[in-house]
Amino acid sequence: MKRAYNFSPGPAMLPGPVIERLREEAGDWHGTGMAAMEMGHRSAEFSSIAEKAETDLRDLLSIPDSYKVLFMQGGATAQFAAVPMNLCAPDETADYLVTGYWSRMAVKEGARFCHANIVLDTADNGDTSIPEADRWHLSDQAAFFHYVDNETIGGLRLPTVPVTEAPLVVDMSSSILTEPIKVEDYGVIYAGAQKNIGPAGLTIVIVSDELLDRKGNDKKGAIPSVLDYRRMANAGSMLNTPPTFSWYAAGLVFEWLKAQGGVEKMAARNRAKADRLYRAIDDSDFYANPVATKYRSMVNIPFMLADENLDALFLEQAAERGLTSLKGHRSVGGMRASIYNSMPDEGVDALVEFMGEFECTNG
Numbered sequence: 001m002k003r004a005y006n007f008s009p010g011p012a013m014l015p016g017p018v019i020e021r022l023r024e025e026a027g028d029w030h031g032t033g034m035a036a037m038e039m040g041h042r043s044a045e046f047s048s049i050a051e052k053a054e055t056d057l058r059d060l061l062s063i064p065d066s067y068k069v070l071f072m073q074g075g076a077t078a079q080f081a082a083v084p085m086n087l088c089a090p091d092e093t094a095d096y097l098v099t100g101y102w103s104r105m106a107v108k109e110g111a112r113f114c115h116a117n118i119v120l121d122t123a124d125n126g127d128t129s130i131p132e133a134d135r136w137h138l139s140d141q142a143a144f145f146h147y148v149d150n151e152t153i154g155g156l157r158l159p160t161v162p163v164t165e166a167p168l169v170v171d172m173s174s175s176i177l178t179e180p181i182k183v184e185d186y187g188v189i190y191a192g193a194q195k196n197i198g199p200a201g202l203t204i205v206i207v208s209d210e211l212l213d214r215k216g217n218d219k220k221g222a223i224p225s226v227l228d229y230r231r232m233a234n235a236g237s238m239l240n241t242p243p244t245f246s247w248y249a250a251g252l253v254f255e256w257l258k259a260q261g262g263v264e265k266m267a268a269r270n271r272a273k274a275d276r277l278y279r280a281i282d283d284s285d286f287y288a289n290p291v292a293t294k295y296r297s298m299v300n301i302p303f304m305l306a307d308e309n310l311d312a313l314f315l316e317q318a319a320e321r322g323l324t325s326l327k328g329h330r331s332v333g334g335m336r337a338s339i340y341n342s343m344p345d346e347g348v349d350a351l352v353e354f355m356g357e358f359e360c361t362n363g
């Protein structure tokens with residue numbers, strides 16, 4: 001099987017061994033004569049798949065028993081609405097830290113369901129750095145504080161967990177499972193699956209029991225059942241048909257991560273991959289990344305060519321070598337290499353080598 005080094009931001013590359021497992025088990029899961037995606041979601045077989053995936057995820061992230069893990073749908077975008085719907089009343093205030101494209105989308109959607117206070121917007125510096133917390137305009141009694149851990153498009157990340165009185169809600173769509181986290185720091189962690197977890201269609205929500213039972217929830221408006229954390233938790237995420245294929249495939253990714261030695265091991269590898277690529281960019285006058293070093297993403301690395309007229313040629317020649325999906329987001333331009341857990345070291349090596357040769361020929 002010929003596999004490209006796929007630098008797509010999402011849906012993103014999956015680990016080779018997971019693709020193999022999917023192929024092997026495609027028509028016959030463990031001698032049942034059924035594919036996982038053909039099973040009833042309440043069958044004993046699928047229940048075992050679903051439970052194992054949750055147990056492995058809890059292991060990988062050391063999720064305490066006092067947190068629920070929900071397997072939802074609608075992507076991170078549905079969570080932009082679900083978070084305020086579940087956590088505050090329409091007349092209450094929530095704080096939003098805005099550091100790029102996705103936090104801007106989150107606040108825009110959130111403002112439809114609560115009073116959204118923007119504590120800081122990094123648009124002032126072109127999303128290249130994040131001013132320290134003493135410059136943030138926090139509100140007095142925020143129902144929650146929302147931020148995006150890693151901005152997938154700008155390649156910008158908050159290097160430390162914010163310290164706030166309000167419970168933290170974090171969008172970890174592009175960074176979950178790439179490094180260890182302390183789940184207890186957060187009230188809600190959510191992530192669309194298609195970057196680091198598995199195929200699109202699944203959204204993971206990790207929510208503290210404390211927030212589920214929070215006083216003031218009774219002041220909320222009507223919430224669609226499938227977005228209601230408490231209802232979903234009570235139904236074991238099976239209020240209706242869950243995205244069974246994505247859930248199953250995510251479970252295979254979790255097994256693979258455990259076999260790799262877990263999230264700490266992945267973090268060390270991810271750090272080394274990112275350092276290698278940033279060094280190649282910084283050591284050249286031909287490539288540039290505008291983000292201040294301290295705030296650079298470990299997994300989404302945008303870079304510009306000295307002459308944007310060469311962008312098309314760069315993409316074409318990269319693709320000829322099996323280095324695909326490097327085109328930057330339309331709002332940023334240039335290139336972007338997304339190097340999540342599934343991207344092997346060799347993929348980054350091949351990219352760095354190609355960049356060097358391209359610069360020699362065209363620089």
Ligand SMILES: *Cc1c(COP(=O)(O)O)cnc(C)c1O
Binds near residue numbers: 010074077151152173
């Ligand atoms: C991709 C992404 C989103 C949007 O995810 P959907 O699942 O398409 O709704 C939101 N936030 C971040 C940080 C992302 O990377």
